[in-house]
Amino acid sequence: MKIVGYFLLGLALLTCKQKNAQLNLERKKSNMNKYAPMQFDTRPYYTIQIAKGGSTVELFVNDIIVYRYLEQGGLSVNVPINATLMKSGTHELKLKVYPDKGKTYLDEYSYVNIDVRLYADVDDPASEYRSILKFDLPEETKTTKVPYFEIELPFKAEVPFDLGYxxxxxxxxxxxxxxxxxxxxxxxxxxxxxxxxxxxxxxxxxxxxxxxxxxxxxxxxxxxxxxxxxxxxxxxxxxxxxxxxxxxxxxxxxxxxxxxxxxxxxxxxxxxxxxxxxxxxxxxxxxxxxxxxxxxxxxxxx
Structure with missing residues (x-):
C-alpha cells in the first residue's frame, strides 16, 4: 500500500523523462499481458496414438516434427498435437517408417498403427474420444523388401484459437x-x-x-x-x-x-x-x- 500511495502522490510531479519511464513501464506490462494465456469456452484436445514395432518412425504434422523414435523396440505412445495445428482447417500428417537398426528392409515384424484422436476437453484425456484418422502400415511393405515407407495423410481439425499468424x-x-x-x-x-x-x-x-x-x-x-x-x-x-x-x-x-x-x-x-x-x-x-x-x-x- 505504501508503494502505491507514493506512486499516486508522485503523479503530479512527473517530469518529461519520468513520463517516458512510466510509459515504458506500462508498455512492458502490456507486453507481459499479451502473453497471458487466453481462455475458451471449448477446449478440444487432439493427439496421435502411435504403436510401432520392428521399425523406427518419424511423425510430422504440418511439416513440423511431433514425434521421432529411431531406437529399436516396440512402443505405444499418445502424442499431443494441438500446438502444431495452429488453427482450424485441413492439416497434413506425414509418417516416415524405416527398418529397425541392423536391418535393410521392413519385414514381417514391422508394424505401425496411427490413430488421430479428438478428446472433448484437454483436462479429460482418459475420456471417450473420436477417431479422426486411422492408418496401418500396409501388409505389402512387409513382404516386398521395402527399405523405406512414407505417406502423407490429410485430416480436419477444429480449434478455438488461431495462431497461424x-x-x-x-x-x-x-x-x-x-x-x-x-x-x-x-x-x-x-x-x-x-x-x-x-x-x-x-x-x-x-x-x-x-x-x-x-x-x-x-x-x-x-x-x-x-x-x-x-x-x-x-x-x-x-x-x-x-x-x-x-x-x-x-x-x-x-x-x-x-x-x-x-x-x-x-x-x-x-x-x-x-x-x-x-x-x-x-x-x-x-x-x-x-x-x-x-x-x-x-x-x-x-
Missing part, C-alpha cells in the same frame, strides 16, 4: 544466402547461454512460442508460469554442458523453421549431463526451432 508472418529460411552460417551462429549463442545458466535469454527468445503453446493447450495463468519455472530448472549448476560437434540442419514448416540436430540420432544438440557415465546419469536436453519474422534480423524460438 506466427508462421504466416515468418520468412522462408531455407535457401537464403549465408543462412546456415546464421543458424549455426544462433545455436552457438544458445549454447553459450546454456553454459552460463542464462535461462532468461531463452525465455525472452521463446515468448511468442511459449504463448502459442500455452494457448494451444489452454493453460491457466498458474500453469503458464509453472511451465516457465520448469524450464528454468533445466539450468542446473551440477550439469556439464556438452559441446556442439557432429550436427546437421533440418528445416520444417516449408522451410520457415530450422533445427540443428545431432547427426545420426537427430536428437537435440543442446545437451547437458549430471553424473555422466554413472548409474544415476541424467541427461538434460533443449530443443529449439529457429524462425524469423519478415523484416526482422533476429531469430525467435518456435
Amino acid at each position: 506466427i508462421l504466416d508472418n515468418a520468412e522462408i529460411l531455407k535457401g537464403q544466402d549465408n543462412i546456415e552460417k546464421e543458424i549455426i551462429g544462433e545455436y552457438k549463442n544458445a549454447h553459450k547461454a546454456f553454459k552460463n545458466l542464462d535461462a532468461q535469454w531463452f525465455i525472452d527468445k521463446r515468448r511468442e512460442g511459449n504463448y502459442a503453446v500455452a494457448t494451444a493447450f489452454y493453460l491457466t495463468q498458474d500453469q503458464y508460469h509453472k511451465r516457465e519455472s520448469n524450464f528454468k530448472s533445466l539450468f542446473d549448476l551440477n550439469a556439464k554442458v556438452e559441446p556442439i560437434e557432429e550436427f546437421e540442419i533440418e528445416y520444417a514448416a516449408k522451410g520457415k523453421i530450422a533445427y540443428l540436430v545431432q547427426k545420426g540420432t537427430r536428437g537435440p544438440v543442446l545437451r547437458s549431463f549430471i553424473n555422466k557415465g554413472e548409474a544415476n546419469q541424467e541427461e538434460i536436453t533443449i530443443m529449439i526451432g529457429l524462425y524469423r519474422k519478415k523484416g526482422s534480423n533476429t531469430f525467435s524460438f518456435f
